[in-house]
Amino acid sequence: MSRVIFDRTAPAPQINKTRADVACCVGLIRALKGAAVPTATAQWLQTLSFPVDSIAALTNVPIPIESYAAFTALFDDGSSSQAQGTDYSATAVRSFFAQGGKKCYVVRVNDPVGPADSTTVKAAKLADLMGSLLPSPDSQPDGPPAWTGVATLAVLEEVSLLLMPDLPAVCASQPVGATGQKPMVPLGPQEFTVCSPGLVVPRTQTSFTSPAPRFAAGDYATWANNVVKVLNYLSTGVLRHQLHLREIQFVAAFPLPQDLDAATAAENPSSTEIAQDIHTQIENWMPEFSSMPPPGPGVATLSSAFLQLGYPWLKTTGSSVLLEQLEPPDGALAGLIARNALTRGTFTSATKIAPAEIYDIFPALPMNETQSSATPLVWDPVTAAANPKPLIERLSLFGMTAAGLRLLSDVTAYPGEAYRTAAVNRLVSVICRAARTMGESAVFQSNGPALWGRVQRFMQNLMTRLWDLNALDGATAQDAFSVRCDRSTMTQNDLDSGRMIAEVTFTAAATIETLHVQLAMEAGGTSAQQIAASLSSSRTMLGNVATAGLAGAS
Numbered sequence: 001m002s003r004v005i006f007d008r009t010a011p012a013p014q015i016n017k018t019r020a021d022v023a024c025c026v027g028l029i030r031a032l033k034g035a036a037v038p039t040a041t042a043q044w045l046q047t048l049s050f051p052v053d054s055i056a057a058l059t060n061v062p063i064p065i066e067s068y069a070a071f072t073a074l075f076d077d078g079s080s081s082q083a084q085g086t087d088y089s090a091t092a093v094r095s096f097f098a099q100g101g102k103k104c105y106v107v108r109v110n111d112p113v114g115p116a117d118s119t120t121v122k123a124a125k126l127a128d129l130m131g132s133l134l135p136s137p138d139s140q141p142d143g144p145p146a147w148t149g150v151a152t153l154a155v156l157e158e159v160s161l162l163l164m165p166d167l168p169a170v171c172a173s174q175p176v177g178a179t180g181q182k183p184m185v186p187l188g189p190q191e192f193t194v195c196s197p198g199l200v201v202p203r204t205q206t207s208f209t210s211p212a213p214r215f216a217a218g219d220y221a222t223w224a225n226n227v228v229k230v231l232n233y234l235s236t237g238v239l240r241h242q243l244h245l246r247e248i249q250f251v252a253a254f255p256l257p258q259d260l261d262a263a264t265a266a267e268n269p270s271s272t273e274i275a276q277d278i279h280t281q282i283e284n285w286m287p288e289f290s291s292m293p294p295p296g297p298g299v300a301t302l303s304s305a306f307l308q309l310g311y312p313w314l315k316t317t318g319s320s321v322l323l324e325q326l327e328p329p330d331g332a333l334a335g336l337i338a339r340n341a342l343t344r345g346t347f348t349s350a351t352k353i354a355p356a357e358i359y360d361i362f363p364a365l366p367m368n369e370t371q372s373s374a375t376p377l378v379w380d381p382v383t384a385a386a387n388p389k390p391l392i393e394r395l396s397l398f399g400m401t402a403a404g405l406r407l408l409s410d411v412t413a414y415p416g417e418a419y420r421t422a423a424v425n426r427l428v429s430v431i432c433r434a435a436r437t438m439g440e441s442a443v444f445q446s447n448g449p450a451l452w453g454r455v456q457r458f459m460q461n462l463m464t465r466l467w468d469l470n471a472l473d474g475a476t477a478q479d480a481f482s483v484r485c486d487r488s489t490m491t492q493n494d495l496d497s498g499r500m501i502a503e504v505t506f507t508a509a510a511t512i513e514t515l516h517v518q519l520a521m522e523a524g525g526t527s528a529q530q531i532a533a534s535l536s537s538s539r540t541m542l543g544n545v546a547t548a549g550l551a552g553a554s
Helices: 039-047 052-057 068-072 087-099 119-131 151-153 167-171 217-235 241-249 269-285 330-343 422-441 451-467 492-496
Strands: 024-029 060-067 103-108 162-163 249-253 307-311 313-316 360-361 396-401 406-407 481-484 501-506 512-521 525-536 541-546
Touching: 024 087, 024 151, 024 330, 039 052, 060 068, 060 119, 068 087, 087 103, 087 162, 087 330, 103 119, 103 151, 119 151, 119 217, 151 422, 162 330, 167 217, 167 249, 217 241, 217 249, 217 269, 241 396, 241 422, 241 501, 249 330, 249 422, 307 330, 313 406, 330 422, 360 396, 360 406, 422 451, 422 501, 451 481, 451 501
Parallel strands: 024 103, 024 162, 162 249, 249 307, 307 396
Antiparallel strands: 060 103, 313 360, 396 406, 481 501, 501 541, 512 525
8 A cells, every 4th residue: 555545525414403593595596507516415315315417406405504605605696797686595595694594404496586587487486486385205105205495394304494585576576687787897908007006996886777576465465375385384294294394484574565666666765655555464464363273284374473574674785786785684584593592592582683784774664663562462353453563563673773773573473472472482393393303212112101201201301491591481490381291191092093192381481672661750859760561472371282293193
C-alpha cells in the first residue's frame, strides 16, 4: 500500500422527531443549472421511494437545508437575470434563516410566476403547489407513493411549520410579473484611467414596474379554498395514520387587498380602507362564534388552530429583488417562531423575539388595529359585525413600537380563547409529539397494566418538566396537570382492538401582553393608581388530550 486516501462524505440527514423549530417551504423556486443534491441526501430520498429523475431535477423532493448558503448552492435566490420579481419562496427561506431558523426542508414544485404566465399557467402552478394532498400508498403497493407538493409532508415527521409563500402570487387575478430593467451599460471605446480615490458608486439594482399581488374579492375566495384544503389535509392525520400532520402549523401570509386600482394602490394607500377590506374578508372566511369545537377533521373555514396568518407585508434587506420590494411575512414569522422555540421554548410567545433585517412594513394600519383590547375578549357572533375584533387579535401582526419594529401578536386563526394564542397550540403539539415518539417504541408491547404504568410515568415526567419551565399554570404540579392511563380511560372495545388511551388534562400558562395603567390625581395631591392586566388568553383548561399512537392506537 503506497498511500491512504480519505474521501469526505456528507452524512445522511439527521432526523429528530421531537424538534419544534423545523420548517418546510413548498414553493415555486428556480433550480440552478447543473446543481445536484448531495449524495447522502439523494440516497436518503431514495429510501423514501422518491423517483431518481425527480431528485435529479430537484422537483417535488424535500431537500433538507441548514443554511441559506446551502440553499443558494442549489436554487436561484431571485437576483439572477432570469428573476422577474416573484421569487417569494427563495426570499422566504432567506428570511427564515435570517430570523434565526436552523433547518428548513425545501420542496420545489415549479419555476416562479413570470410575466408571460396566463391564468391557465398560474392555475397549473397552483395545482403543483397543492400536489397530491391525499396520497394513497395502500392503493399502490408495487410503486412509489404519489407524494408531491404539500403531500410530501407525509414523510417529514420532524416538520412543525409549513410555508407556501407563493400562494398569493398564483391566486391573484391581476398580472404579477414584469420584465426586469437591466442596468445601463456604458458605451464607447475602452480606455485606461488613473486609479485614484473617488466616490463609491453603488451597484444598480434591477427594478420592476409591476405591483405586488393584490386581491379582489374573487381572489380571496380562490386563496381561501386552497388554504382550507391544506388545513383539511393536516387535520385528517389521525384518519390516515399520519399523526405528525396534526402537529404542523401552517404559517401563511394574509394577501394584500386591492382597495384601490393596481396603478395607484402603492402610491396612495388608505390605511382605514385597507383595514376595512381586511375585516370584510376575515368575516367571510374566519367567522367569529363562541362555541366552536376543537379543531379536527372536516374543517370548513379558515377558523382553525392549524393556521397562523402573518400581516402586513415586509420590506427587508433581501426583499429588493421582489415586486415593490414587498415580501410576504410568512418566512420571517416562521423564523421568529423557530428562534423562539430554540431560545425561549416554543410554548412562549414569539413577540419577545426582536426581528432582524426588517426595516419597514406595508401597508401601515390604524393604531386601533394594532392595540389589544384592555377588556377581556368576548367572541360573540351577535356583536362581531358591529364591533369586530382588532386585527391584532385575528392576525399575527408586525408593527412599529418604541423599541423598533416588532411582532405585535402571535395568534392563530381559531375564533376563541382556547387556541387563539399560538403558544398554547404549539404547547399541545409538543405534548402530542413527545407522546407519539414514546408510543412508537411501545407499539409492539403487551397492552396491559405494566405498559399503562410506563406511559403514565412518562407523561407525568414530561408534564412536570413543562411545569418547571413555566409552560403550565399552577402553584404545584398537581394543580397544573393530571395524567391517567388505566381501565377508566379505555373501553373493552379499545382493549380488544389493541388501542391504549392516555388522558392528559392541563392548564396552559396565560401570557400577559398588555398592562393598562390608569393614573388619577387626588385632591390632596396624591396619586391613585389602578393597574389592570389584560391577558391575551385566559387560563383555559385543555382537557382530554388523547395521546393517540401509543401502543398501536389507530
